[in-house]
Amino acid sequence: MSQSQKEWNKGSWKNYTALQQPNWPNEGAVEKVLANLSQLPPLVFAGEIRNLKQQLAKAVTGEAFLLQGGDCSENFSQVTAPKIRETLRVLLQMAVVLTYAGDKPVIKVGRLAGQFAKPRSSDTETINGVTLPSYRGDMVNCPDFTETCRVPNPKLMLKGYNMAASTLNLVRAFTRGGFGSLHRVQAWNQEFVAQSPMGRSYDRLAKQIDQTIKFMGNIGIAADNPLIEQTQLFTSHEALLLQYEEAMTRVDSTAGGWYDCSAHMLWIGERTRQLGGAHVEFLRGVLNPIGIKVGPNNDPDDIKRLCETLNPENEAGRITLITRLGVKEIEKSLPPLLREMKREGHNIVWSCDPMHANTYTATSGHKTRNFNDILSELTCFFESHWSEGTIPGGVHFEMTGEDVTECTGGARNIVDEELARNYLTTCDPRLNAEQSLEVAFQIADMIRS
Ligand SMILES: O=C[C@H](O)[C@H](O)COP(=O)(O)O
Numbered sequence: 088m089s090q091s092q093k094e095w096n097k098g099s100w101k102n103y104t105a106l107q108q109p110n111w112p113n114e115g116a117v118e119k120v121l122a123n124l125s126q127l128p129p130l131v132f133a134g135e136i137r138n139l140k141q142q143l144a145k146a147v148t149g150e151a152f153l154l155q156g157g158d159c160s161e162n163f164s165q166v167t168a169p170k171i172r173e174t175l176r177v178l179l180q181m182a183v184v185l186t187y188a189g190d191k192p193v194i195k196v197g198r199l200a201g202q203f204a205k206p207r208s209s210d211t212e213t214i215n216g217v218t219l220p221s222y223r224g225d226m227v228n229c230p231d232f233t234e235t236c237r238v239p240n241p242k243l244m245l246k247g248y249n250m251a252a253s254t255l256n257l258v259r260a261f262t263r264g265g266f267g268s269l270h271r272v273q274a275w276n277q278e279f280v281a282q283s284p285m286g287r288s289y290d291r292l293a294k295q296i297d298q299t300i301k302f303m304g305n306i307g308i309a310a311d312n313p314l315i316e317q318t319q320l321f322t323s324h325e326a327l328l329l330q331y332e333e334a335m336t337r338v339d340s341t342a343g344g345w346y347d348c349s350a351h352m353l354w355i356g357e358r359t360r361q362l363g364g365a366h367v368e369f370l371r372g373v374l375n376p377i378g379i380k381v382g383p384n385n386d387p388d389d390i391k392r393l394c395e396t397l398n399p400e401n402e403a404g405r406i407t408l409i410t411r412l413g414v415k416e417i418e419k420s421l422p423p424l425l426r427e428m429k430r431e432g433h434n435i436v437w438s439c440d441p442m443h444a445n446t447y448t449a450t451s452g453h454k455t456r457n458f459n460d461i462l463s464e465l466t467c468f469f470e471s472h473w474s475e476g477t478i479p480g481g482v483h484f485e486m487t488g489e490d491v492t493e494c495t496g497g498a499r500n501i502v503d504e505e506l507a508r509n510y511l512t513t514c515d516p517r518l519n520a521e522q523s524l525e526v527a528f529q530i531a532d533m534i535r536s
């Protein structure tokens with residue numbers, strides 16, 4: 088019997104191999120935490136999850152566009168009002184640029200309020216001859232390079248739940264309470280960005296939007312319409328830590344069906360998307376929209392089977408294939424995959440993650456990505472879709488609202504030697520606020536032309 092014919096329950100993943108799980112030192116302590124977590128209220132409501140899925144269904148046909156972005160790994164120490172506000176601010180700015188250029192709604196999904204678990208290439212890290220377990224996200228251990236910090240601690244899962252709840256609470260307040268109002272489109276321009284070429288381009292666009300809203304008011308269309316006053320930001324993270332995800336999985340009391348209520352959208356990573364693996368088993372039974380990362384060594388037959396297992400009804404909005412092929416491979420690797428999925432009639436939101444396969448080590452020793460590689464992968468993504476007659480439905484970034492120096496290039500041309508100035512990430516390098524806005528304008532140009 089194949090995996091998809093067997094009965095699913097929220098713990099059935101335990102019958103399969105789960106890669107990238109922590110080595111908890113004390114299973115008793117883990118069980119206590121999980122029992123506690125499963126009593127706590129869900130972080131999101133199933134109705135919101137269904138709403139996101141309906142919006143994503145529109146991205147399948149090109150009537151909407153997905154913008155997904157945020158930290159590679161969120162940090163508990165960064166769950167602060169300024170940090171959350173700046174991330175939201177740059178996401179809103181990018182969304183405005185993309186909405187204007189693409190002439191369609193932009194679905195905003197943050198890598199936030201739960202992006203606390205990381206898969207790693209190596210189980211250990213060695214610095215100056217000292218070898219310790221790798222950092223695996225704030226829900227598992229701490230980034231500091233000391234023996235005690237790196238021991239996995241299950242209580243961090245509970246802390247992660249609380250940190251996600253605090254983040255989401257502020258995001259809901261900002262998006263519903265007026266911060267995200269289109270009347271403030273100019274105010275989203277941050278000081279350090281406003282002075283840059285990107286900030287000036289953004290300001291021009293914001294002025295046009297402002298005039299349009301004023302005009303609507305003048306002709307009697309209510310400018311206090313909730314569509315103008317409020318915005319919506321959904322949450323997402325990699326469904327990696329299966330014990331946590333299981334504890335957050337509940338039956339919807341209104342309409343029935345299982346939902347993983349830790350976030351609206353979950354994705355399955357390149358390292359854990361094996362057919363017959365525990366992550367696929369867990370995700371096939373929850374009704375959330377699911378992202379699947381697809382790397383350069385993919386086998387299109389495998390991806391097809393994954394989609395059939397995770398989406399047997401071929402429901403539009405259920406599956407987002409997030410290709411992360413790298414600037415060197417995308418031209419060769421993407422078209423055959425597009426052709427195969429189109430031939431089979433799969434309903435897919437095609438999204439481009441131009442970050443993860445373009446990572447390299449700079450001369451300074453920092454893990455980095457170059458802005459031009461990111462742009463080139465995006466360009467090739469759009470062009471491949473246009474020539475294959477498929478729909479480029481979204482983009483996925485590791486980014487932050489802060490003025491970090493983690494990716495090289497961009498309008499300020501950050502060079503290797505400058506990376507140390509403000510390199511803050513605890514895992515992968517992120518676009519800073521200015522680079523994020525720049526990438527949005529570049530995509531806007533591509534879409535328009
Ligand atoms: O975010 C993705 C992965 O967790 C990350 O790229 C792994 O990084 P590593 O290769 O340093 O382990």
Ligand SMILES: C=C(OP(=O)(O)O)C(=O)O
Pocket residue numbers: 159206325355356357358380381411443
């Ligand atoms: C782990 C990640 O990516 P991937 O699975 O594509 O390597 C990620 O998005 O943080």
Ligand SMILES: [Mn+2]
Pocket residue numbers: 159160443485514515
């Ligand atoms: Mn990453």
